[in-house]
Amino acid sequence: MATPSEHDHDNGNFKDMFSLREISSQFFEMVPVRKMKWKDEEATLLARSHELQRQLLLATVKHPVCSNFPPSVSYMRYFMKLLIHKLESEDADIADEMYETYTDLLSRSEDEDETLCYKSYKMPSGECISLQESVHLVSQGTTGLSTWQAAQHLAEWILENPHIFANRSVTELGSGLGLTGIVSCKYCQIQSYAFTDCHAQVLYLLSKNIEQNLVQEKHKQNSDSSDRDKKILRKIRKQLSLSSGSEDPSTAFGDGKDVVESDVNDDEIYSDPVELDVSTSCWDMDSSHRIASLKADRRVSICHLDWECVKGKVLEKLKSDIILAADVVYDTSIIPALVFVLKSLLDTGPESNRKPKAYIASTIRSEDTRDAFLIAIGSEGLNYSIVESPSQSRFHYDRSVPIEILQVSAH
Ligand SMILES: C[S@@+](CC[C@H](N)C(=O)[O-])C[C@H]1O[C@@H](n2cnc3c(N)ncnc32)[C@H](O)[C@@H]1O
Numbered sequence: 001m002a003t004p005s006e007h008d009h010d011n012g013n014f015k016d017m018f019s020l021r022e023i024s025s026q027f028f029e030m031v032p033v034r035k036m037k038w039k040d041e042e043a044t045l046l047a048r049s050h051e052l053q054r055q056l057l058l059a060t061v062k063h064p065v066c067s068n069f070p071p072s073v074s075y076m077r078y079f080m081k082l083l084i085h086k087l088e089s090e091d092a093d094i095a096d097e098m099y100e101t102y103t104d105l106l107s108r109s110e111d112e113d114e115t116l117c118y119k120s121y122k123m124p125s126g127e128c129i130s131l132q133e134s135v136h137l138v139s140q141g142t143t144g145l146s147t148w149q150a151a152q153h154l155a156e157w158i159l160e161n162p163h164i165f166a167n168r169s170v171t172e173l174g175s176g177l178g179l180t181g182i183v184s185c186k187y188c189q190i191q192s193y194a195f196t197d198c199h200a201q202v203l204y205l206l207s208k209n210i211e212q213n214l215v216q217e218k219h220k221q222n223s224d225s226s227d228r229d230k231k232i233l234r235k236i237r238k239q240l241s242l243s244s245g246s247e248d249p250s251t252a253f254g255d256g257k258d259v260v261e262s263d264v265n266d267d268e269i270y271s272d273p274v275e276l277d278v279s280t281s282c283w284d285m286d287s288s289h290r291i292a293s294l295k296a297d298r299r300v301s302i303c304h305l306d307w308e309c310v311k312g313k314v315l316e317k318l319k320s321d322i323i324l325a326a327d328v329v330y331d332t333s334i335i336p337a338l339v340f341v342l343k344s345l346l347d348t349g350p351e352s353n354r355k356p357k358a359y360i361a362s363t364i365r366s367e368d369t370r371d372a373f374l375i376a377i378g379s380e381g382l383n384y385s386i387v388e389s390p391s392q393s394r395f396h397y398d399r400s401v402p403i404e405i406l407q408v409s410a411h
Pocket of ligand 1: 142143144145146147148149150151152173174175176177196197198199202305306307308325326327328334337
C-alpha cells in the first residue's frame, strides 16, 4: 500500500471524490453512526491519506459548529471509534490526530450534559440550524424534545415551495423544537409565524432554539447565559437524566401509554404549566401569559396551546392563512381534539374570503391511526388531498417508514 505522504499531494482529486459535506451533515444531525452512509471507495481513499483524515476531523469533531453546538459526547466518541475501526479494517496508516482526538473525547466528562445536545441541520445555503434537543426520543412525558422525521420532511417540502408561504400568516401546531418553523421564517417571506405547543419544557427549549437561530448576534442580549436560563436548563437536564427515554421510534408511539414519566414535577420549574416561561429580555408576553412575541422579529410568536383545553380567544388570535403540523397524528386518543382545533382554525364563516389551508406531515407508522385521522377530518366536513413529496433529500432521516403531507381545507 502507498504511504500517506505519497498521496497527500493528490488531495485536490480526493476532495472531489470524497463527500466530506455528506458525512459532516450526517454527523451534525447525529445520524446513528452504524447507519451513516459511506461509499466504499471513500473509506479506501481515507485510508490512504493523512490529509484527508485531517479534513474529515475538521469537518466533524473539530469543526467550529462542534464547539458551539456540540452533539452528545457519547455520539462523538462512537463516531471516532467506528471511524478508527473502519480505517483499521482497511489496513490504513492512521494519523496520530485521529487517536489523539478519540482519547480527548474519552477523557471528557459526560454527566448531566448527556441529556441535552445539539443537532445541526445543514441548509442549502451551507449555514446550519442548530437545535438543542434531548438525546432521548421520548423524555419528560413528551415526544416534543426531539426533532422527528416528519418535521424534516415538511422542512424539505417548504424549502422547495417557498412561494406558498410568501406574505402569508402561519400557525404551527405541536411545533416541538422548531425545525419546520425556523426553516419557514428563515427561507420564506412569511408575514407572521406562530409556534405553538402544550408542553412546558418543549416551549422553553423551543424559545431558546428560536432565539438562537432567528435573532441576529447583534440583537442577542446574552440570552443564553442569564442566571435564570442557566437554572432552568440545569433543572431540565436533571429531570431528563431522571427519566430514561426510548431510542426506538416504533415503541415511542402508539396508544398514548408510551411516555415515560419523571419523578420530578414540572411545577418545580414552572409556576403555572399553562403559562409560557420565556426570557423577557427576548420576548414580550401578552396579558394572558400564553402568547409571547419575539422582540427582535415581531413576525414571530410562541404560544401555549393545548388542543385538549383550548381557549376561544387564543384560537381567534391564531387564525392564519396557513396551518402547519408535523408528526402530530400518532395517538388516536388525541385525534378528536386535534381535529377540533384544525377545524376551528380552518373555518372562516360565509362572509370571509380567506381560504386557509393546513399542511399536515405524518409518518405512517400505523394505517389505523392514519384512517382514524382521515375519518375524523371527513366527519368535520374538511377536505384533503395528498401533496407531492419533496423531490430532494436534504436531511438524513430514516426514510424506511413512509411520510405523507396532507393538504386540508374547509372549502
Ligand atoms: C412527535 S412530536 C412532533 C414535534 C415536531 N412537530 C416534530 O415533528 O419534530 C408531537 C408534538 O405535539 C405536541 N403535542 C402533543 N399533544 C398535544 C396537545 N394536546 N396539544 C398541543 N400539542 C401537543 C407535543 O408536545 C410534541 O411537541
